[in-house]
Amino acid sequence: MLLCIDTGNTNTVFSIWDGQKFLAHWRISTDHRRTADEYFVWLSTLIAVQKFELQINACIISATAPRVVFNLRVLCNRYFDTRPLVVGKPDCALPVAPRVDTGTTVGPDRLVNTVAGYERHGADLIVVDFGTATTFDVVDFDGAYVGGVIAPGVNLSLEALHMGAASLPHVDVTRPPRVVGTNTVACLQSGIFWGYIGLVEGIVTQIRQERQRPMKVVATGGLAPLFDQGFDLFDAIEDDLTVHGLRLIHDYNKEMGNV
Numbered sequence: 001m002l003l004c005i006d007t008g009n010t011n012t013v014f015s016i017w018d019g020q021k022f023l024a025h026w027r028i029s030t031d032h033r034r035t036a037d038e039y040f041v042w043l044s045t046l047i048a049v050q051k052f053e054l055q056i057n058a059c060i061i062s063a064t065a066p067r068v069v070f071n072l073r074v075l076c077n078r079y080f081d082t083r084p085l086v087v088g089k090p091d092c093a094l095p096v097a098p099r100v101d102t103g104t105t106v107g108p109d110r111l112v113n114t115v116a117g118y119e120r121h122g123a124d125l126i127v128v129d130f131g132t133a134t135t136f137d138v139v140d141f142d143g144a145y146v147g148g149v150i151a152p153g154v155n156l157s158l159e160a161l162h163m164g165a166a167s168l169p170h171v172d173v174t175r176p177p178r179v180v181g182t183n184t185v186a187c188l189q190s191g192i193f194w195g196y197i198g199l200v201e202g203i204v205t206q207i208r209q210e211r212q213r214p215m216k217v218v219a220t221g222g223l224a225p226l227f228d229q230g231f232d233l234f235d236a237i238e239d240d241l242t243v244h245g246l247r248l249i250h251d252y253n254k255e256m257g258n259v
Contacts, residue, residue, distance in 0.1 A: 003056045003080065004246040005072055007063035008109065009132040014043060015243040016054065022240065024050060032067035036074035043075075058259060059084035060092075060250045062108040062242065085253055087112055087246070095252050098145040109242060110137045111145055116245030117218050118143035121236065124213055126204060128234070129241075130221030132156055134196070136203055138211070149203050154196055154223050161188065175229055193226075200233055 002017040012030045016023045026046050028034075047054055059076040061084050063069045069086060076084040085092045087108035095115060098106050109129065117127045118139050125139040133156070136149040152160070154173055162170040171188045179194055181187035208215050219227070219234040220241040228234055238244070253259050 001054055001056050001058070002247060002250055003059045003076070004243045004250075005059065005061045005063075005084075006109070006112075006242045006246060007061065007065055007068050007072070009065055012068070013243065015240075015246075016052075016056070017243075017247050022243065023052060025240070025243065030065050030068060032065065032071075034068070034071060036071045036078055039071065039075045040079045056080045056082070058082055058250065058254075060087070060246045061085070062087040062112050062246055064107050064109050083259075085250060085259060087249060091258060092249065093253055093256055093258060094249065096142055096144040099140070100145070100147055106145060107135075110135060110148065112242050112245035112249065113137055113220065114139050114143070114145040114245075115248050116238070116241045119248055120238065120241075120244070121216055121218055124211070124215045126207055126215050126217045127241070128200060128204075128217060128219045128221075128224070130154060130219065130223040130227070134199070136207065138207060138215075149207075151199060151203070154192060157195075158188070158192060173223060173226060175226065197227060197231060197233070200227060201231075204233075 004015040004017060006013045007030055010030060011027050014026045028042060059080060059082050061069060061072050073084055076082050094111060100106060113127045113129055114137055117125050123141045127137040129135045132153045134151045134153050138146050138148050140146045161168050171185050173192060174189055175193050176186050176189040179190055181190045204217055216235045218236045218238055220238045224237045228237055
């Protein structure tokens, strides 16, 4: 069985693939101080609770927080007796290499989303990922990542407002009943919600104009459904896009003899 580990700046998702389907997805906060032993105790407890009979014999990691990779490698080596693939490292091949400026390092989550998006939706695609940052990844005719856009994430923007303006409270992200708020909370919610609707619409429009071709838009990330309430922004929402991409990349490297 394959253990897919998707480490973002805020949360880390562990998913188990049995060769046919994902059996489980578990989430934990990303913390570079967490040891391999702590990961294993947490993970093995969840496995026991769900009464799985697991034989994990392969691992793949995507990490936008590089400091956590060491302990995740130790977890895979010590407890599953396997050397993990790490997306973005030279020994982890991609089906199609990214086409970006020489010397540019592309976030592994963006590479993984590109692979998964192309496999599920084909070429000429924009993948919008609502994470700590809101990213737009452009997938070319052959499945290559060819660049994109990085904007502040929704929760990051709210936190910055709360920290930078002492009189502004922290609010939940939700769709307000009206655009014009009549109290501080409603004004903040409107600014965030309608601001990000405008941001997505504007960036997607500009990408389509620059590419001069029709492009599908796929969204992923926990807040994606919030911005899909009757606005026809996205052609699809994919909850498991990143872990699906990890599985595809592992399969590709297995075919290439890298694992």
